[in-house]
Amino acid sequence: MDTRQLALLERGPLVDPYASWATACLRAAERVRDSDSVNTAKAYRIARNAWLRHCVQHGVQAVPIDAAELVRYLEWLSERLAPNSVRLHLAALCTLDQAARTTPSDREPTSIRQSVVVKRWYKAWARAHPLAPRRQAPTLAPSELERIIDAASSRPRHGSAAAHVALSTRDRAMVLVGLLGGLRSAELAALDVDDVQQHARGLRLHVRVSKNNQEGRPDYRGIIPQGRIALCGVDAWLRWLAVRGTQSGPAFPGVERDGTITSSALTPDAIADRFKVLGRRAGVAFTTHSLRATLATRSAQKKKRADQAMKQGGWRSVAVYQGYVRQGELFDEDENVTAGLLDD
Numbered sequence: 001m002d003t004r005q006l007a008l009l010e011r012g013p014l015v016d017p018y019a020s021w022a023t024a025c026l027r028a029a030e031r032v033r034d035s036d037s038v039n040t041a042k043a044y045r046i047a048r049n050a051w052l053r054h055c056v057q058h059g060v061q062a063v064p065i066d067a068a069e070l071v072r073y074l075e076w077l078s079e080r081l082a083p084n085s086v087r088l089h090l091a092a093l094c095t096l097d098q099a100a101r102t103t104p105s106d107r108e109p110t111s112i113r114q115s116v117v118v119k120r121w122y123k124a125w126a127r128a129h130p131l132a133p134r135r136q137a138p139t140l141a142p143s144e145l146e147r148i149i150d151a152a153s154s155r156p157r158h159g160s161a162a163a164h165v166a167l168s169t170r171d172r173a174m175v176l177v178g179l180l181g182g183l184r185s186a187e188l189a190a191l192d193v194d195d196v197q198q199h200a201r202g203l204r205l206h207v208r209v210s211k212n213n214q215e216g217r218p219d220y221r222g223i224i225p226q227g228r229i230a231l232c233g234v235d236a237w238l239r240w241l242a243v244r245g246t247q248s249g250p251a252f253p254g255v256e257r258d259g260t261i262t263s264s265a266l267t268p269d270a271i272a273d274r275f276k277v278l279g280r281r282a283g284v285a286f287t288t289h290s291l292r293a294t295l296a297t298r299s300a301q302k303k304k305r306a307d308q309a310m311k312q313g314g315w316r317s318v319a320v321y322q323g324y325v326r327q328g329e330l331f332d333e334d335e336n337v338t339a340g341l342l343d344d
Contacts, residue, residue, distance in 0.1 A: 047092035063100035065093060067117040074121070083129035090122070137289030139297040139324075140179075144284045146230055148175060151281035162259025166243055171278060173240035174252050174271065176233035178291045180223045181205045182313030185268040185288040191251040193241075202234050210314050221312055296324035 051073070055062040060069055070093060078086050090113075097112045112118055140148070152171035155164050177196075178188050187210050195206040203223040210219065226232040243261075244253075250265030266274070272288050279286030292313050299309035306321065315321040 043088055044092040044095065047089040048096050050089070051093055051096070063097060065097040065100075065112055067112055067115040070097075070112060071117060071121040074125070078125065078129070083131075086125075086129070137287050137293040137324075138285045140284070140286065140290055140294045142228070142231060144282070144286075145175070145179075145294070147282040147284055148278050148286055149230060151278045154281065158257070160257065160259050163255055163257055164259075166255045166259050166261060169236075169240045169243045170252060170255065171274065173233075173236040175275070175278070175291070176231060176236040177203075177205075177223065177251075178288070179294055180226075180233040181207070181221050182292055182295050183207070184211060184292070184314075185271045186211070187314075188252060188271055188288075189250075189265050189268045192248065193244075193246065193251050194248050196237060196251060198234075198238070203237055207314065219314065293324045296321055300325040 051065075052062055054060075054073060060066070074086055074090060077089055081089070094111055094113045098110070101110055113122075149172050152175070153168045174188060177183070177191075178185075181187075183191070183205075187207055190209065191205070191207075195208065197204045197206075199222075201222075202225055205221045205223065207219040207221060223233045223237075225234040229235055245261075249263060252266050252271070253264055254262040254266055254270070256262065268288075275286055275288055275290075295313050296309060296315075299312075300306070306318070310316075310318070310321050313321070
């Protein structure tokens with residue numbers, strides 16, 4: 001919430017005397033949640049602002065949140081929003097309330113989520129609104145990855161020859177550096193040429209800020225050359241550098257129709273869209289998450305250490321990492337009990 005919005009809330013006749021305290025708690029909650037991804041922080045901010053508007057309109061106390069008022073509000077939201085959005089609002093308001101109740105002596109601040117009223121309401125509500133199964137990004141086999149690289153190399157109907165060379169070389173590097181570096185689309189977009197250093201044994205990536213590293217702790221990842229040159233991230237990067245040039249700037253910028261390489265980095269959304277285009281051309285289900293799913297699954301199949309794979313992909317949660325691995329192992333003959341089950 002910006003200063004202008006805070007001032008408007010504080011001048012509102014229905015907010016007083018809760019406005020100053022509510023907005024201070026809002027700021028505190030945002031600082032507490034600072035480790036969240038940008039998208040999560042934005043969604044939480046929207047949810048908290050909606051709650052404050054509700055309190056202003058109905059003349060109820062914003063913080064600490066009354067449990068009975070909270071479940072009435074959530075019930076009202078459930079008639080207007082999707083179930084997952086209601087869950088998001090509940091999570092956001094729990095952090096807001098928790099910040100309001102926290103004192104310097106609290107090591108484990110009380111959460112309104114533990115209130116009997118909230119727990120009973122949520123249990124009954126969740127039965128009527130079960131969690132939808134989460135779609136996992138598909139893992140890519142090496143043959144599918146080669147088809148995607150071939151799709152990047154195919155000449156489109158429009159655009160100059162120079163543009164085709166730049167795009168195909170850039171896209172191959174984006175795919176392979178992204179996969180082997182365990183990078184998310186936002187991390188690919190933020191990568192600078194100076195963050196990729198060539199060494200005798202491969203490439204060293206400096207991932208400055210990531211979803212699980214908002215503080216900018218040192219995060220270096222190595223990429224070793226692959227035996228199959230078509231899928232070698234080191235070879236892909238060096239070929240792209242020969243086209244792009246070694247001057248400082250975004251590692252993966254845009255390319256104009258005449259082949260001019262721009263000075264602006266591709267956005268995470270632009271990278272995601274580009275990968276979808278390559279997937280359609282190759283006839284492969286391919287998203288940015290597929291890169292990380294493939295890194296996790298292939299690491300497990302090759303008997304790599306789980307802690308090293310998690311470090312390469314920037315995973316903090318073992319459960320999240322194992323989720324990728326299990327999804328990729330669904331059809332492994334050594335793991336799936338149906339393999340040869342009805343053969344005589």
